[in-house]
Every structure is written in structure tokens, then in C-alpha cells.
Amino acid sequence: MKDILEQLEERRDQARLGGGQRRIDAQHSKGKLTARERIEVLLDEGSFEEFDMFVAHRCVDFGMEKQKYPGDGVITGWGTINGRMVYVYSQDFTVLGGSLSETHAGKICKIMDMAIKNGAPIIGMNDSGGARIQEGVAALGGYADVFQKNVLASGVVPQISVIMGPCAGGAVYSPAITDFIFMIKDSSYMFVTGPDVVKTVTNEIVTAEELGGAKTHTSKSSVADGAYDNDMEALFEVRRLVDLLPLNNREKPPVRPYFDSHSRVEDSLDTIIPENANASYDMHELVTKLADEGDFFEIQKDFAKNILTGFVRLEGSTVGVVANQPLVLAGCLDINSSRKAARFVRFCDAFEIPILTLVDVPGFLPGTSQEYGGVIKHGAKLLFAYGEATVPKVTVIARKAYGGAYDVMASKHLRGDFNYAWPTAEIAVMGAKGATEIIHRSDLGDAEKIAAHTQDYEDRFANPFVAAERGFIDEVIMPRNTRIRVARAFASLRNKQLTNPWKKHDNIPL
Ligand code: HXC
Numbered sequence: 001m002k003d004i005l006e007q008l009e010e011r012r013d014q015a016r017l018g019g020g021q022r023r024i025d026a027q028h029s030k031g032k033l034t035a036r037e038r039i040e041v042l043l044d045e046g047s048f049e050e051f052d053m054f055v056a057h058r059c060v061d062f063g064m065e066k067q068k069y070p071g072d073g074v075i076t077g078w079g080t081i082n083g084r085m086v087y088v089y090s091q092d093f094t095v096l097g098g099s100l101s102e103t104h105a106g107k108i109c110k111i112m113d114m115a116i117k118n119g120a121p122i123i124g125m126n127d128s129g130g131a132r133i134q135e136g137v138a139a140l141g142g143y144a145d146v147f148q149k150n151v152l153a154s155g156v157v158p159q160i161s162v163i164m165g166p167c168a169g170g171a172v173y174s175p176a177i178t179d180f181i182f183m184i185k186d187s188s189y190m191f192v193t194g195p196d197v198v199k200t201v202t203n204e205i206v207t208a209e210e211l212g213g214a215k216t217h218t219s220k221s222s223v224a225d226g227a228y229d230n231d232m233e234a235l236f237e238v239r240r241l242v243d244l245l246p247l248n249n250r251e252k253p254p255v256r257p258y259f260d261s262h263s264r265v266e267d268s269l270d271t272i273i274p275e276n277a278n279a280s281y282d283m284h285e286l287v288t289k290l291a292d293e294g295d296f297f298e299i300q301k302d303f304a305k306n307i308l309t310g311f312v313r314l315e316g317s318t319v320g321v322v323a324n325q326p327l328v329l330a331g332c333l334d335i336n337s338s339r340k341a342a343r344f345v346r347f348c349d350a351f352e353i354p355i356l357t358l359v360d361v362p363g364f365l366p367g368t369s370q371e372y373g374g375v376i377k378h379g380a381k382l383l384f385a386y387g388e389a390t391v392p393k394v395t396v397i398a399r400k401a402y403g404g405a406y407d408v409m410a411s412k413h414l415r416g417d418f419n420y421a422w423p424t425a426e427i428a429v430m431g432a433k434g435a436t437e438i439i440h441r442s443d444l445g446d447a448e449k450i451a452a453h454t455q456d457y458e459d460r461f462a463n464p465f466v467a468a469e470r471g472f473i474d475e476v477i478m479p480r481n482t483r484i485r486v487a488r489a490f491a492s493l494r495n496k497q498l499t500n501p502w503k504k505h506d507n508i509p510l
Contacts, residue, residue, distance in 0.1 A: 015053045015070035019094030027094055032165060032187055033231040035075050035092035038125050041235045042088065043079035050077040051111060057101045062134040069095045073128075076107045078120070081242045084254070087115040090125040093165050097129035100170065104132070105142025112149040119248035121158040123238060126175060127165030143170035150177040155350040157248045160241065162234055163188040163224070166208070172223075179347055180241065180299070181224045182234050183214035190217060190224070219302040222340065226299065244297060244311045244318045246351050253318035253353050258292040262315050262487055266290075269479035273399050273424040277462075280326040283308055286358055286398065287321055290314070290483045296321070299344060304336035309344040311353070314487045320348035323358035324409070326399070333405050334365040335378040342381035345389055346508075354392035354490050357410035363403040363430065379408065380509045386414045388506060392493035394486055397421040397464065397473070403430055412472045417496065418489040420482075421464035421473045428461035435461075 016036060018024065027034055033041065039048055053075075056068045073095035078087045089108050091098035108124070115122045131139035153159055154177060161175035163183045172190045175181050183190070191212035198204050198211065210216060214227035228234035246253045266289045272281055288294040291312035298310035306328040312319055322341050324331035348355050364370070364379060386393070386408065394417060395410040406427055412419045421427070429435065436453040443449040460466065467473045477485050 011054065011070065018071070018073075018092045019069060019096070023094035030187060031230065032093075032127070032184075034094065035090040035098075035125065035127065038162075038164065038231060038235060039075060039077075039079070039088055039090050041232055042123065042125070042238060043081060043086070044083065047079035048077055048088075049079065050075065052076055052107045055103050055107055057103045057132075057135070059101065059132070059135050059138070061136075064134050067096070071095070072101055072104045072107070073098050074100075074104045074107050076111045078111065078114070081239050084242070084247060085118070085120040086123055086242060087111045087120055088123045088125070091128045091165075093127040093129075096132060098127045098165065099129045099132035100139055100142055100146075101132040101135050102138040102142045105139070105146050109145050109149050112146070112153055115157050116149075116153050119157060119250060121160065121242060121245065121247060122153060122178075123160045123162070123242070124175065124178070125162045125164050126167050126171060127163075128167055128171040130167070130169035130171045140170070143174070146174050147177060150174050154179075155249060158242075158245045158351060160238055162238060163190055164231060164234070165189075168192075168194055176223065180226075181217075182238065183217060183224045183227045184231060184234055185214045185227050185229055187230075189213055215302075218300070222300060222303040222336065226301070241297060241311075244313070246318075246353070249351055251352070253351070255316045256313065258313060258316040260292040262484065264483050265480050266483060267480050269482060272479065273422070277399075277426070278330075280330065282327055283323045283325045283331075283358065283360065286482075287312065287323055290356075290486060292316065300340050304334070304340045306331055306334065307337035307341050309341055312356075314356075314483075314490055317490065318353055319490060320344060320353045320355045321358065322355065322410075324361040326360050329365060330362050331360050331400070332362055332365040333379060333382070333408065334370055335373050335375050338375070338378045338382040338408075342378075342385040342508075345382070345385040349385070349389035349391050352391055354394070354493065355389065355410065356486060356490075357386075357393065357395040357416075359395060359397040359401050359406075359409045360399040361402065361405040361409060362400045363405050377509045379404070383408045383414070384506075384508045386410050388500060388508075389415075390496075390498040390500060392417055392490055392496050394418040394489045394493075395420065396477075396482060396486065397425040397427065398479075399424050399426060401425060401427045412474075415498070417493055418486075419472065419474050420477045420485060420489075421467065421475075422479050422482075423464065423476055424479075425464035425467075425473075425476075426462040427464055427467045427473070428457075432457040432462065 054070045057072050073092050076089045159178035161178045161181045167190045189208045189212040217224035218227045308323040410416045432454045440453045
């Protein structure tokens with residue numbers, strides 16, 4: 001009996017060594033943690049339960065029968081983050097470059113099935129050279145199986161991908177279907193085809209970093225939602241994010257103890273809006289002054305900076321925030337900001353996370369590049385996302401709410417539950433100058449008349465009261481009381497029930 005127990009321990013020790021000490025050292029020398037170390041950092045201490053430690057591949061081509069590693073290059077199982085259950089997989093680059101075989105895929109699919117069944121998030125730590133070349137179509141099939149599970153899990157349980165090494169080919173498409181992608185600066189890459197293929201096909205010479213590094217994907221392509229300095233930091237941030245999310249789409253977001261006053265009055269908000277209507281201010285200041293303990297988990301902070309998206313807590317409950325940022329492009333909506341915010345709104349709605357919208361938007365960005373790029377279709381994404389969302393929606397118009405952008409930003413007409421405005425709000429079809437030039441075109445040569453018309457238009461519309469008279473604004477509130485008013489609004493909406501007409505699924509403009 002003792003021998004058998006020892007044998008098990010020996011087998012386990014061998015599996016824990018992955019591709020061997022030499023490759024583990026190589027992984028460390030690149031500043032990367034091993035697959036097992038990553039799981040240890042991510043999960044609560046001692047909470048990890050492993051599945052399929054002894055699974056081995058079945059390939060016999062290219063001498064693969066002699067290259068078998070227990071676990072086959074991916075560690076899978078479940079554990080807890082601050083006591084709440086999550087399923088994880090962590091690809092082991094020390095085993096055949098973390099490449100995905102049929103059996104490796106089978107292990108990932110197994111925990112995904114369990115996550116869907118048991119209602120817990122899936123977190124994938126990706127570090128893989130893609131499809132295992134020796135296996136050919138069997139590996140490709142394995143990838144497609146994973147993609148299919150990702151699709152079925154979408155909107156059922158949160159899916160988070162951390163890119164922790166090179167991810168090429170199939171290795172990028174599973175993360176691409178998940179809800180959030182985080183990367184590590186200088187040690188993770190994502191591309192469909194690497195720099196060598198790019199050079200052969202297009203003659204472009206580009207480094208891996210330029211083609212698919214963290215900076216590229218967080219600021220240019222928007223494929224990734226955040227980038228961190230190293231493995232440890234990224235995994236700690238994933239813990240923080242998971243803490244904000246419900247475990248599945250049947251649960252409400254978690255409520256945590258909070259140490260901030262629910263009746264906090266923020267006098268500084270009374271003066272945050274500059275005297276000059278064209279001057280800007282940092283919308284982060286408003287978001288952090290409303291949030292419990294000033295804590296804001298920002299999503300896509302380096303992309304489309306003219307809109308902010310992310311999570312805060314109000315009285316301990318998670319709330320998704322979408323806010324125009326006057327510091328960038330005067331807070332205009334454009335193609336990128338519409339796409340960014342639409343995806344965020346849809347995530348919140350899928351997982352019952354209430355949405356707070358903070359508005360200061362002069363309109364959609366004009367220009368040929370926007371029109372040729374399809375701003376109509378992309379702007380419609382945000383309009384659609386807000387219009388279909390049934391979660392509690394609270395909107396505060398801080399300053400400008402002009403034109404179509406007024407409608408889009410969770411207006412009363414898109415089933416906003418509470419639509420507040422500050423006294424500084426300006427709600428109109430367009431700015432006074434533009435409006436005057438159109439409706440008083442015949443007076444354009446007369447500067448005095450034009451000034452009078454502009455003043456007239458400003459007096460009439462550069463305020464929240466015309467909208468309030470119609471009930472499009474429920475209440476004009478003091479800026480300093482915004483946290484209290486918004487928190488009370490969300491508290492009153494905790495039992496909100498609203499369902500859309502039955503459909504197979506909608507047809508959001510993609
Ligand atoms: C089998 C692989 C492998 C793969 C790496 N290895 N990728 N084995 N299949 N796809 C092995 C290497 O042979 C090596 O084994 C070990 O992993 C480490 O690889 P290195 O090249 O030494 O490491 P490094 O220099 O860090 O380079 C990493 C890499 C490179 C950038 C990932 O290995 C690479 O370019 N790999 C191929 C990427 C690729 O083209 N994949 C196929 C994508 S197509 P030893 O024994 O020497 O340690 C795809 C199709 C799916 O995925 C499409 C679905 C839509």
C-alpha cells in the first residue's frame with residue numbers, strides 16, 4: 001500500500017515539473033512565472049483542485065510517442081478568489097511551447113463545461129505557440145471545440161483571458177471571444193500571423209512587439225482591455241476584477257462591505273464645470289468622487305480615451321460606468337468610443353450589472369474619416385446596446401448633451417430609469433453658434449443680429465429646464481449631492497424587472 005501511495009506522489013511530482021527544470025529556468029529567465037505559479041498567485045492559498053493531471057496526448061507522428069508529458073501542456077481545475085469559485089486553465093509553455101493538442105483542448109473544454117453547468121467564471125492563462133504542429137487537423141479541431149464552448153459560455157459566465165506569452169494563430173481566437181483580455185507588457189504577444197509570415201506575404205518588416213504587443217493591442221487595435229508590468233500585477237488585477245463581477249448570469253453582482261459614507265457630500269463637484277463652456281476637465285475626477293473609496297477599475301483605459309468605461313462600487317454594489325471625457329476630442333462620440341462603450345454596456349447588461357452614465361458630449365465627431373469608417377453603423381452599436389439593456393440605468397448630464405449623442409447616452413427615451421441633470425447641463429440639438437448659422441442663415445452678414453440670435457438660443461436651450469419641463473429629465477440635482485442621489489436611485493432599482501420581447505437573438509449592427 002505504501003508503495004502505491006509513494007508512486008502516486010512520484011507521478012504527481014513528475015507532472016508538476018512540466019517540461020523539466022531546464023525549461024522552467026528558461027521561463028523564469030524571461031521574467032515569466034510558470035503555469036503552476038500563476039495559478040498559485042491567482043487563487044486563494046491552497047484552494048486549487050486540479051483535474052486531469054495525468055492526461056497525455058495520443059499522437060504517434062513525428063516521434064511524438066516519445067515526447068509525452070503528464071498533463072499535456074495545460075493545467076486545469078478550479079479554486080476560489082476571495083472565497084468565490086472560479087474555473088481556471090493555465091498553459092504550460094515548458095511543455096512543447098504550450099501548444100494545443102487534441103487532448104490539451106479536451107481538458108480546457110471539460111472545465112468550460114463544468115463552469116457553465118455550475119455557474120462560475122472561466123479564467124484562461126494563455127502562453128502557447130498555437131496548434132500543435134505535429135497533430136495537424138486534430139489540433140485544429142481541438143481549437144474549434146474550445147471556440148464553440150467559448151461561444152456557448154458567452155453571456156452565461158464571465159470569461160477572462162490573460163495573455164502571458166506568445167499567442168499565435170488559434171491561440172488568439174479563443175481569448176478574442178471572451179469578455180476581457182489582459183496582457184503583460186514586453187512579454188506577451190497576440191497575432192494571427194507572426195512577423196515572419198507578415199514579411200513573406202506583404203513585405204512589411206515589423207517586430208513582434210509592434211505587431212502584437214501589449215501597447216499595440218491596448219491603444220491601437222483595442223483587442224486587449226488592459227496591460228500590466230508583469231505576471232504578478234496582472235493576476236492581482238484579475239482578482240480585483242473577479243471581485244466586482246457576478247459568478248454567472250443568474251446572480252446579482254456581489255455586494256461587499258464598504259468604508260465610505262453613503263451620505264458623502266462632494267462640495268468640489270459644484271465647481272468642477274469650468275466657467276468657459278469650451279474648457280475641459282477630467283471626467284475621472286467625477287467618477288472617483290462618486291465611487292466608494294474613490295476606486296475605479298477602468299476597462300480599455302488606453303483606447304478611445306474620449307470615453308471612460310469601467311466598474312465602481314456604490315454602497316458596496318458593483319456599477320458599470322460609461323462617461324464622456326471632455327479632455328479628449330472634447331468628449332465627442334466617434335467610431336472607436338462608440339464601439340468601446342457598446343461592448344461594455346452589453347457586458348453589463350448580460351451580467352445584470354447596473355449602468356451609470358455620466359454625460360458631457362458635444363455630439364458625434366464630424367468628418368470624412370468618420371463617415372467613411374462607418375460612424376453611422378458604429379454609433380448605432382452604442383444606441384442599440386443602451387436601447388436593449390434592461391438593467392437599472394441612471395444617467396447624469398453634467399454639461400453638454402447635444403444632438404444624437406443626447407439620445408444615445410442612456411437618455412430617458414432609451415428607457416433610462418433615472419435621468420438627472422446638473423444645473424450646468426445644456427441639452428439641445430446643437431451648439432448655439434451652429435444652430436444660429438442654420439436657422440438664421442439670411443442674417444449671416446449682420447454680426448449684431450447673429451450675436452443676438454445666438455444669445456437667444458443659448459438662453460433657451462443651454463440649460464436643463466426645457467428637457468425637465470417635458471419630463472425627459474427627472475430632476476435637476478446639485479452636483480455636490482450626486483453620489484447620494486445616484487446611490488439612492490440604484491438602491492430603489494434593486495428589484496427592477498423589465499424584459500424585451502422574445503426573440504432568438506437580436507441583430508446588433510456589427
Ligand atoms: C509544437 C511547438 C509549437 C507548436 C512551439 N513549439 N510552438 N511545438 N507546436 N505550435 C515548441 C518548440 O518546438 C520548442 O520545443 C518549444 O515549443 C519552445 O519554442 P521556441 O520556439 O524554442 O520558443 P520561442 O523562441 O520563445 O518562440 C515561441 C514561438 C515559436 C514564437 C511561439 O515557437 C513559434 O513561432 N511557434 C510556432 C507558432 C505557430 O506558427 N503556431 C501555429 C499557429 S497556426 P523544444 O523541444 O525545442 O523546447 C494555428 C492554427 C489554428 O494555431 C487556427 C484556428 C483558427
